[in-house]
Amino acid sequence: MEEYDVITIGAGGAAYPAAFRLKRSGFSVLMIDKKGVMSGNCLAEGCVPSKAVIETVHNLAKMRHFGDYSIDYSKIVDHKDSVQNIRYEQHDQELKEAGLKIIKGTARIIDDNTVEVSSDTGTSRYRSSSAIIIASGSETFVPKIPGAELAWTSADLYSLKPKVKKLPKSIAIIGGGYIGMETASFMSILGVKVTVIEMLDRVMSTMDEAMVDKLLPLLPKMDIRTASPVQSIERNGSMYHVNFGKEGEKESIEVEAVLMAVGRVPVFPEGIDDLGIEHDRHGIKVNMAMQTNIKNIYATGDVNGITPLFHAAKRQSLVAANNIMANNVPIDYFDPLSVPFTVYTIPQMAYVGILPSQARKMGIEYLETDYQIEKDALAQINNEMFGEIRIFTDKRMKVIGGYVIGNDAGNVINEIALAVSKGLSLRDLAEMAHQHPMTFEGIDSAARKLY
Numbered sequence: 001m002e003e004y005d006v007i008t009i010g011a012g013g014a015a016y017p018a019a020f021r022l023k024r025s026g027f028s029v030l031m032i033d034k035k036g037v038m039s040g041n042c043l044a045e046g047c048v049p050s051k052a053v054i055e056t057v058h059n060l061a062k063m064r065h066f067g068d069y070s071i072d073y074s075k076i077v078d079h080k081d082s083v084q085n086i087r088y089e090q091h092d093q094e095l096k097e098a099g100l101k102i103i104k105g106t107a108r109i110i111d112d113n114t115v116e117v118s119s120d121t122g123t124s125r126y127r128s129s130s131a132i133i134i135a136s137g138s139e140t141f142v143p144k145i146p147g148a149e150l151a152w153t154s155a156d157l158y159s160l161k162p163k164v165k166k167l168p169k170s171i172a173i174i175g176g177g178y179i180g181m182e183t184a185s186f187m188s189i190l191g192v193k194v195t196v197i198e199m200l201d202r203v204m205s206t207m208d209e210a211m212v213d214k215l216l217p218l219l220p221k222m223d224i225r226t227a228s229p230v231q232s233i234e235r236n237g238s239m240y241h242v243n244f245g246k247e248g249e250k251e252s253i254e255v256e257a258v259l260m261a262v263g264r265v266p267v268f269p270e271g272i273d274d275l276g277i278e279h280d281r282h283g284i285k286v287n288m289a290m291q292t293n294i295k296n297i298y299a300t301g302d303v304n305g306i307t308p309l310f311h312a313a314k315r316q317s318l319v320a321a322n323n324i325m326a327n328n329v330p331i332d333y334f335d336p337l338s339v340p341f342t343v344y345t346i347p348q349m350a351y352v353g354i355l356p357s358q359a360r361k362m363g364i365e366y367l368e369t370d371y372q373i374e375k376d377a378l379a380q381i382n383n384e385m386f387g388e389i390r391i392f393t394d395k396r397m398k399v400i401g402g403y404v405i406g407n408d409a410g411n412v413i414n415e416i417a418l419a420v421s422k423g424l425s426l427r428d429l430a431e432m433a434h435q436h437p438m439t440f441e442g443i444d445s446a447a448r449k450l451y
């Protein structure tokens with residue numbers, strides 16, 4: 001049986017940062033992935049391709065201040081494909097330079113030191129002397145409603161050479177989470193008649209209500225139907241009927257396409273039940289050192305369900321690597337509160353840390369300060385004079401959270417996240433000479449209002 005110090009199940013963002021770090025420190029590492037390539041679902045069908053589409057449409061929206069511009073959607077898809085190809089090649093190169101190995105196959109855990117891989121060429125077993133990292137990610141959740149198989153998933157839009165190369169005239173998007181709302185906003189800008197159908201009383205229901213209420217009026221035109229569970233999808237010639245609503249309030253709409261965007265679920269490798277690795281439907285249970293109940297088996301990224309985002313997976317992966325290097329005695333911990341989250345609607349909304357709804361639940365008294373983006377030079381240059389930066393602190397003015405809606409939100413939030421992560425105060429932010437003309441200036445302007 002081949003032996004390695006560390007084996008990763010999966011080769012996405014939750015696996016390869018650890019693999020690179022461990023390799024550099026002299027550990028032997030084997031990555032196993034069903035796809036046989038590094039980078040996981042983020043590059044295959046997630047963050048990178050969706051942003052390649054959304055950013056292009058955002059640029060189009062900005063150009064429309066000067067004329068009646070349009071782009072053929074198939075050209076946007078070509079651009080998206082080329083970005084994915086560039087990154088696959090880059091990752092191949094990085095893998096070669098690091099001298100790391102990936103095996104294409106499906107991994108199953110046999111015991112706390114053995115992994116079995118099934119592939120086209122048969123089945124082999126590998127031994128790990130130090131640790132196993134389970135980084136098997138997540139997949140789109142498809143609910144058991146009649147006709148669910150008729151709906152697209154994000155993979156149909158964003159995988160390489162995707163099924164969808166031409167946009168429909170109308171679409172029903174089932175689910176008002178971030179993936180649904182991001183897709184709704186870019187499609188609306190491209191002229192698609194969009195209806196978002198959400199089961200709960202509000203869209204983006206896991207996020208701070210006051211923040212979401214500020215974003216919604218800024219989004220492109222779309223019909224949002226809340227408190228509307230979908231009952232079934234039916235095909236009618238080239239059209240689809242989506243039937244939704246509660247008992248006694250049933251409705252139906254006819255659309256050219258349906259997108260299922262009701263969330264993602266963890267993918268567990270086989271063997272975790274036999275080995276007694278604790279998990280529930282949200283993910284594998286871990287401590288903040290990323291260890292499962294078996295101390296040399298780690299679970300990082302989407303598979304633990306804590307913060308299913310690429311950059312959180314990357315940080316968790318490095319936490320696991322550091323703890324493996326310390327012989328599985330934790331020296332590094334993951335802090336979920338300092339992970340920023342950006343919703344790539346057009347405009348964007350980004351947030352981090354403790355926001356008012358959570359502060360109230362936790363009984364934390366907070367102070368807040370803001371900067372209105374209409375006053376921002378870069379927003380004026382970009383013709384995007386709306387939204388705000390809002391920062392929350394504890395009573396001693398230590399930054400505990402914040403959000404940004406509008407121009408450059410996904411960039412600006414990182415500085416607030418750094419403040420949360422490092423326990424900085426409003427004074428620290430106020431004293432920073434932020435560049436002009438950049439949206440970041442709004443941070444010290446907001447900080448100076450209170451400090």
Ligand code: ADP
Binds near residue numbers: 035136310
């Ligand atoms: P994360 O961001 O947490 O790394 P991803 O979903 O991007 O998650 O990546 C997970 C990767 O794990 C995917 O490339 C998937 O093909 C792979 N994978 C899932 N289950 C297994 C398994 N049992 N064996 C090998 N690879 C797996």
